[in-house]
Amino acid sequence: MNRPILLAVLLSLFAATAFPPGEASALSGQPVPFSHKTHVAGNGIDCRFCHIYATRSASAGIPSVAKCMSCHRVVAAGNPSVKLVARAADEKRAIAWNRVAKLPDHVYFPHHKMVNAGVPCLFCHPGVDQAVETVQKRAFTMGWCMACHRQRGVSIDCWTCHK
Numbered sequence: 024m025n026r027p028i029l030l031a032v033l034l035s036l037f038a039a040t041a042f043p044p045g046e047a048s049a050l051s052g053q054p055v056p057f058s059h060k061t062h063v064a065g066n067g068i069d070c071r072f073c074h075i076y077a078t079r080s081a082s083a084g085i086p087s088v089a090k091c092m093s094c095h096r097v098v099a100a101g102n103p104s105v106k107l108v109a110r111a112a113d114e115k116r117a118i119a120w121n122r123v124a125k126l127p128d129h130v131y132f133p134h135h136k137m138v139n140a141g142v143p144c145l146f147c148h149p150g151v152d153q154a155v156e157t158v159q160k161r162a163f164t165m166g167w168c169m170a171c172h173r174q175r176g177v178s179i180d181c182w183t184c185h186k
C-alpha cells in the first residue's frame with residue numbers, strides 16, 4: 024500500500040473510533056480542530072491571554088477547557104466543534120491535545136527567561152498566528168539555541184540546557 028493511501032486508511036480508522044456516531048469529528052490530528060488563525064489573526068487574541076505561564080514558568084501551558092468556555096458559552100455556541108468543547112466542560116474533562124512543539128527530555132527550556140528577555144513568540148513559533156492546524160515550522164536544534172546564546176552573551180555551558 025502506498026503511503027498516502029495508508030495514511031488515509033489510518034485516519035479514517037481514527038475518525039471512526041475516536042468519535043461516537045453522530046458526533047462532529049475533528050479534521051485535524053487534534054481532538055478538537057483548534058485554529059490559531061481564527062483566534063489570533065482573526066480575532067486579535069494575544070498569545071499570552073491563553074498561554075498564561077509563558078512569562079512566569081518553564082512551560083507556556085495550554086489553556087483549560089474553562090478558559091475556552093469563558094468565551095464559548097456564548098461565542099459560536101452552535102458550532103459543531105465548539106460543542107465538543109462544551110461537552111468536555113459539562114463532563115469536567117480535559118481535552119487531550121497532542122504535543123506539537125517538543126524538545127527531548129534531556130533539554131531544559133525555561134520559556135519565561137526567553138520571553139521576558141524580549142524574544143517574540145513568533146520568532147521561535149513562526150506562522151502559528153496564521154495556522155489553521157498548529158505546526159512547529161522551525162527545528163529546535165542545539166546549534167540554533169547556541170547561536171542566539173552566543174550572540175546575546177547568554178551561557179553556553181552544557182549544564183545550562185542539560186540538567
Ligand code: HEC
Nearest residue numbers: 070074077082083084124125126132137142143144147163
Ligand atoms: C526562544 C524560543 C521560544 C520562544 C521565544 C517561545 N517559545 Fe514556545 N517553545 C519553544 C520550545 C523550544 C518549546 C519546546 C519546549 C519543550 O519541549 O520543553 C516550546 C513549546 C511551547 C509550547 C508547548 C509546551 C509548553 O511549554 O506548554 C507552547 C504552548 C508554547 N511554546 C507557546 C509559546 C508562546 C505563547 C510564546 C510567547 C509568549 C513562546 N512559546 C515563546 C521555544 C520558544
Ligand code: HEC
Nearest residue numbers: 056057058061066068086090091094098099102104105108
Ligand atoms: C477570548 C475569546 C475566546 C476564547 C478564550 C476561545 N475562543 Fe474559540 N473562538 C472565539 C471566536 C471569536 C471565534 C470565531 C467565532 C465565529 O467566527 O463565529 C472562535 C471560534 C472557535 C471555533 C470554531 C471554529 C473556528 O475556528 O472558527 C472553535 C472550535 C474554537 N473557537 C475552539 C476554542 C477552544 C478549544 C478554546 C480554548 C482552548 C477557545 N476556542 C477559546 C473566541 C474565543
Ligand code: HEC
Nearest residue numbers: 057062068069070073120121122123124144148151152157
Ligand atoms: C484562544 C487561545 C489561544 C491563543 C490566543 C493562542 N493559543 Fe497557542 N494553543 C492553544 C491551544 C488550545 C493549543 C493546543 C492545540 C493545538 O496544538 O493546536 C495551542 C497550542 C500551541 C502550540 C503547540 C503546543 C504543543 O502542543 O507543543 C504553540 C507553539 C502555540 N500554541 C503557540 C501560540 C502562539 C505563538 C500564539 C500567539 C501567536 C498562540 N499560541 C495563541 C490556544 C491558544
Ligand code: HEC
Nearest residue numbers: 131132133136137140142163167168171175177178183184
Ligand atoms: C533568539 C535568541 C534565543 C534562542 C533562539 C534561544 N535562547 Fe535561551 N536565552 C536567550 C536569552 C536572551 C536568555 C537570557 C535571559 C535572561 O538573561 O534571563 C536565555 C536564557 C536561557 C536559559 C537560562 C540560562 C540561565 O543562565 O539561566 C536556558 C536554559 C535557555 N535559554 C535554553 C535555551 C534552549 C534550550 C534553546 C533552544 C531550544 C534556547 N535557549 C534558544 C535567548 C535565546
Ligand code: HEC
Nearest residue numbers: 126127130163164165166168169172178179180181183184
Ligand atoms: C543553549 C542550549 C544548549 C546548550 C548550551 C547545550 N545544548 Fe546540547 N542540546 C540542546 C538541544 C536543544 C538539543 C536537542 C536538539 C538537538 O539534538 O540538536 C541538544 C542535544 C544534545 C545532545 C544529543 C544529540 C543527539 O543527537 O541526540 C548531546 C549529546 C548534547 N546536546 C551535548 C551537549 C554538550 C556536550 C554541551 C556543552 C558543550 C551542550 N550540549 C550544550 C541544547 C543545548
